Amino acid sequence: MTRASEIRKSAFLSAEEREHGRQAKRIAVLETAASMFCARGYAATQMGDVARELGVTKPTIYHYFKNKDDILNACFEEGFSLFEQTLKEGPGEHRSGAERLRAVLMAYATCMTRDFGKCTVLVPISDLDEPGRSRIAAQLRRFDGRIRSLVAEAVEDGSIPPCDPKIMTFTILGSLNWIARWHKSDGELGPDATAKAITDQLFAGIGGKTQAWTAPKPVHARRRGRSGT
Amino acid sequence: MTRASEIRKSAFLSAEEREHGRQAKRIAVLETAASMFCARGYAATQMGDVARELGVTKPTIYHYFKNKDDILNACFEEGFSLFEQTLKEGPGEHRSGAERLRAVLMAYATCMTRDFGKCTVLVPISDLDEPGRSRIAAQLRRFDGRIRSLVAEAVEDGSIPPCDPKIMTFTILGSLNWIARWHKSDGELGPDATAKAITDQLFAGIGGKTQAWTAPKPVHARRRGRSGT
Numbered sequence: 392m393t394r395a396s397e398i399r400k401s402a403f404l405s406a407e408e409r410e411h412g413r414q415a416k417r418i419a420v421l422e423t424a425a426s427m428f429c430a431r432g433y434a435a436t437q438m439g440d441v442a443r444e445l446g447v448t449k450p451t452i453y454h455y456f457k458n459k460d461d462i463l464n465a466c467f468e469e470g471f472s473l474f475e476q477t478l479k480e481g482p483g484e485h486r487s488g489a490e491r492l493r494a495v496l497m498a499y500a501t502c503m504t505r506d507f508g509k510c511t512v513l514v515p516i517s518d519l520d521e522p523g524r525s526r527i528a529a530q531l532r533r534f535d536g537r538i539r540s541l542v543a544e545a546v547e548d549g550s551i552p553p554c555d556p557k558i559m560t561f562t563i564l565g566s567l568n569w570i571a572r573w574h575k576s577d578g579e580l581g582p583d584a585t586a587k588a589i590t591d592q593l594f595a596g597i598g599g600k601t602q603a604w605t606a607p608k609p610v611h612a613r614r615r616g617r618s619g620t
Numbered sequence: 621m622t623r624a625s626e627i628r629k630s631a632f633l634s635a636e637e638r639e640h641g642r643q644a645k646r647i648a649v650l651e652t653a654a655s656m657f658c659a660r661g662y663a664a665t666q667m668g669d670v671a672r673e674l675g676v677t678k679p680t681i682y683h684y685f686k687n688k689d690d691i692l693n694a695c696f697e698e699g700f701s702l703f704e705q706t707l708k709e710g711p712g713e714h715r716s717g718a719e720r721l722r723a724v725l726m727a728y729a730t731c732m733t734r735d736f737g738k739c740t741v742l743v744p745i746s747d748l749d750e751p752g753r754s755r756i757a758a759q760l761r762r763f764d765g766r767i768r769s770l771v772a773e774a775v776e777d778g779s780i781p782p783c784d785p786k787i788m789t790f791t792i793l794g795s796l797n798w799i800a801r802w803h804k805s806d807g808e809l810g811p812d813a814t815a816k817a818i819t820d821q822l823f824a825g826i827g828g829k830t831q832a833w834t835a836p837k838p839v840h841a842r843r844r845g846r847s848g849t
Contacts, residue, residue, distance in 0.1 A: 432746035434663040492826070515742060517661035542826075552828030554821065561802055562795045562821040569794025592783065592791040596825020597721070597771075599781030 417455045418469075419445060425466045425506040429571075433463060433518040463514065464523040470511035471530050473502045478537055488545030493590060495541060496563060500586035503570035512571035535560060566593055646684045647698075648674060654695045654735040658800075662692060662747040692743065693752040699740035700759050702731045707766055717774030722819060724770060725792060729815035732799035741800035764789060795822055 404412065423444050427436045438459055442449045456462045477498035480491075502508035516527055542556040542563075566589055574585055633641065652673050656665045667688055671678045685691045706727035709720075731737035745756055771785040771792075795818055803814055 430746070432744050435746065489826070513744060515661050515744065517659070517664065551826055552824075554824075554826075554828070555817070558817045558821050559826065561798060562818055563826070565795035565798025565801075565818075566791045567794070569790060569797060572794075573790055588784070588787045589791055589794075592787050594825055594827045595781075595783075596823055596827065597718070597780055597783075597788065597792070598823045598825065599783070 487550035489550035504582035716779035718779035
């Protein structure tokens with residue numbers, strides 16, 4: 392390729408570069424919308440507001456998304472994609488069930504300091520249209536189920552004391568999801584410090600605990616309960 | 621009074637009975653609206669829906685409330701009125717700071733199984749108009765502050781271990797407020813059982829604890845921290 396032809400070619404993007412640019416623009420629209428949905432509510436956010444915030448025209452937004460419902464659905468999908476990632480913190484390098492659970496909760500808590508994570512908590516799912524609402528509700532149930540399994544596994548290997556995994560999961564997800572309501576991106580606690588503070592507090596409980604819990608009985612007897620310990 | 625005049629008088633309500641009836645109707649409108657706001661969202665609930673649900677006309681609703689904003693504001697006020705009641709569980713018969721805290725959290729958790737309590741969590745405050753939004757935000761901060769004080773008092777009297785009351789309060793209120801999202805009035809766990817299960821879980825923590833925490837040092841040295849215990 393001559394120097395002149397290289398210069399001419401560089402004026403055009405490759406197919407890969409175009410796709411990358413398209414994805415970047417799509418995400419920019421979603422991030423802007425998610426942030427506005429969280430701050431002022433779904434009903435009060437108009438497509439024109441999102442366009443104005445990005446310095447583009449409304450038709451540009453419509454090039455990427457059919458309508459506002461489509462954008463909200465995509466925001467929830469991005470949120471769930473973050474949540475799915477957190478489950479990868481579980482297996483492998485972390486030894487006990489408690490350690491796996493802690494790693495996932497820390498990662499999930501961090502999601503709640505980001506707009507896509509916040510959006511799934513701050514925008515009521517009643518704002519979604521069907522069939523998006525049913526799909527998102529199913530994803531929520533599935534994620535809840537994954538956390539319950541992690542809790543059950545930690546009880547099973549004796550790294551946390553016996554508990555009702557359903558109640559434990561509601562307790563945990565409530566505290567972590569609440570981060571979406573109070574965490575400010577310009578606040579004194581950054582995402583990692585926030586995640587650690589809440590996760591540590593959840594592990595310690597109000598009653599507090601200075602040492603790691605140790606199973607009171609040998610494995611074969613452990614699941615009978617905690618009486619007599 | 622003759623028998624005949626008594627009969628004639630009974631066809632009319634006394635001023636007290638009229639006021640009582642008016643209040644009962646006002647609350648019936650609010651409860652119906654709160655329940656619908658929680659189930660289908662604020663934007664999707666119309667004044668006509670509330671009227672239809674109560675079997676009355678729209679003008680009847682307008683006799684009690686100016687508009688939908690007025691109803692939402694009143695629902696939040698009813699919610700906060702329940703929350704204020706929970707703080708009365710604190711002093712008096714309960715001995716330690718931890719016991720006072722537990723009593724308030726149990727009562728607050730129960731509020732989250734009722735429509736007025738749920739409404740304050742499930743309807744984003746961005747759905748409120750001004751000046752209602754600022755007033756409600758201030759009430760939320762004040763209640764948060766009261767829980768922080770209860771936590772600080774329990775640390776102070778040594779009935780719970782040292783902690784950051786701000787982080788502890790976010791952890792607690794997240795779990796309790798989340799009840800609004802998952803609790804079903806026709807579910808297997810009633811309000812009291814739900815409140816007890818989540819409060820117990822918060823006290824125990826994920827790490828668990830079978831015995832009550834006891835302060836590791838005499839009172840004069842306690843606040844220096846937990847090192848060396």
